[in-house]
Amino acid sequence: MKPYERFVDNILGAVRSGQGKDPLAATALIQDVLRNAGLMPGVQAPAEPAARAPFVDLNGVPDWLRRPAAPHGAPWARPQRSAPEAPGQFLAGSFGNAAGTRRYRLYVPARAASGPRPLVVMLHGCQQSAGDFAAGTAMNRLAEEHGCLVLYPDQERGANSSNCWNWFDAAHQRREEGEPSLIAGMTRDVLREHGADPGRVYVAGLSAGGAMAAVMGAAYPDLYAAVGVHSGLPVGAARDLMSGLNAMKGKHLGGKSQALRRRVPLIVFHGDQDAVVHPSNGAALYRQFTQVGVRELEERGAAGAGRGHTRTTALDDAGRVVAEHWVVHGAGHAWAGGDPAGSYTDAAGPDASAEMLRFFLDQAGG
Known part of the structure; x- marks a missing residue:
């Protein structure tokens, strides 16, 4: 076994x-x-083959999480710096509605904007936090280079004891209900308050956060212009905890995931040695979002100093790229090309953050 x-x-x-x-x-x-x-x-953790990245829980409770919640949509009065290589502000705030309240971190680049900025929403995985995910993906550094805002919603322990987004629960898979309503709500607040470009809003995530990013893309195709999923699962692969665990094993609810009402551009990364979320989930997710009527191109990347990969690119009838599926060879359940400053990262292999941001910005011509 x-x-x-x-x-x-x-x-x-x-x-x-x-x-x-x-x-x-x-x-x-x-x-x-x-x-x-x-x-x-x-x-x-018990000893495992070298191909699988170690699982590390770096989630001490940061000081800002111990503070009382800010008013609806309001940033904290004292802005915080990000990492030295990302000189912008790393603001903290919260958003609430009838489904509850969630805190978030928001990266605002140091350089002045020449117009409305793109916005990338990043959803962390289980046993992670917004700050940990920002460190591991190094997305703030890339955002500084490209002039993007980056929003990191933070799951609450009270909503899930492992800090997972509840992607597997039917109550959190529908538009304007549960956690999707909270993530969409804070996305809209940031759009309004920080003058972001409504035509260039993207959502991405890892593991449970990746599964929830897929949910957000399916439920809000009018809000998110593209979706990035790393080590996640298809939309509708589960309806409760038991079916969620089976989906992680590669046994999706009803044998297949639900069809989408509208095609949303998607980029998927998955390690072919993932021992937590079966790699077949990446392929199923790619098929769910591309559906039919695409032409595919396949290329292989040499391992070199890192990990090799196979990338499948889907193009529509007009020749536009509508999806990419990256299989990272020898990789486990970890963010490819990630920074070891964060948990669940694998420094080897392609840079998932850079490739996702490239894919996102290409959807709107940069």
């Missing part, structure tokens, strides 16, 4: 064993499985 199959089988067994027990006992069973897999803080 492969590592990802063993891990998901253990999780499913824990869920079944927890049925009928009190919530604390059921949670303890699931946490034991996560702890044994090295996915809970304070426990070293």
Whole structure:
């Protein structure tokens, strides 16, 4: 049995064993499985092949998360700097509606804007935070070069104990409901308050954040001009926790994911040695967004000093690129080309952040 199959089988067994027990006992069973897999803080993961990037939980609670929530849509009074290589402001704020409240970080480039800026929304994975994800993807540095705003919504522990976006829950897969309504709401607030370009708004994410980015693209094709998903899953692959765990194993709900009402440009990255989210999810997601009527080109990138990859590009009848599917060879569940300053990163391989931003900006001619 492969590592990802063993891990998901253990999780499913824990869920079944927890049925009928009190919530604390059921949670303890699931946490034991996560702890044994090295996915809970304070426990070293068992030795694994070198091809799989290590899982590291770097999520101490930063000072800004301990502060009370700011008023609806308001940034904190004291702006914070980003990393030295990204000299702009890294603002903190929050957004709330009937579905709850979520905090966020917003990168604003230091250089003056020559017009409305593009906006990239970045959704972190489980056991991550906005700041951790910004560090690992190094998207702020790229945003400074290209003059983009970058919004990092932050999941709350109260909404998911592992800080995962609830992509697998039917209540969080529909337009203007649940977490999609919160992410879309703060996106619109940033558009309005910071003068961003409504025609150049993009959403991307890793793992659970990647699955939620796909949900956002499907639910809000009028808001997001393109979607980037790293190590994520198709829209509608699950409706609850059990089907979500099965989807991670490659067994999607009903054997296939739901069709989209409208095609949205998509770029997908997935490691072919991913032991957490089966690589077949990347292919299924690519097919879901491209659907039919495309012409495909395939190219292989040599490993060189990093990891090799296979990129499949889908073009429509007019020759426009509508999707890209990157399979990173030998890579596990980690952001390709990422910075080790953040968790769930793999410095080897293609630079997923640079390629996603290139794909996004190409959709509107840069």
